[in-house]
Amino acid sequence: MIVTRHEIIRAEKLARLNLPESKVEEFSTRLSKVFSWIDQLKEVDVTGVRPLVNPLMDFVDRTPMRKDVVHQTNTVSDVLSNAPDKDHDFFLVPKVVE
Template sequence: MALSKDEVLKVGALSRIRLTDDEVERFAGQLSSILDYVDKLNELDTSGVEPLAHALPLHNVLREDEPRPGLDPQKAVGGAPESAGGFFRVPRVIDDGSSA
């Protein structure tokens, strides 16, 4: 399954990655070969097989609702490129794109 140049650019845009023309070409080939490899699985007859949600044979791994101290605030923002007054500082964003 060959991935088109536009598809690679779209995936790049969704991942916030700027790609050069060379990279687009190279990644198109690499991504296509990955998809081809996955496509092989389609040769198997999986009707009657439950979809697998998780590789581990586990469920209901839960913890009790008891608070524990986290990171020191200094440390929390310490690794960020910029911080001020305990906040992370980021380039100004205006539109509320949050979709939580």
């Protein structure tokens, strides 16, 4: 499968990446190879095979659940510890124009 230039730009936009113009062609070639490989995988007959979401599904058939109990050990400062910018316990981000 060929991943077109147009699709690369769309993926770039969706992933919020900033791809230099010079790289678009290169990624088109590289991703086309990946998708060709996927096309090859698609040839396998998977009728009757349950879709695998997580390799654990072969061992555990359902997601574990917890009781509805409030349990929080971290603090506001923990939460904000990696924030590049913060003020009055808020994360600060560039102004989002509504």
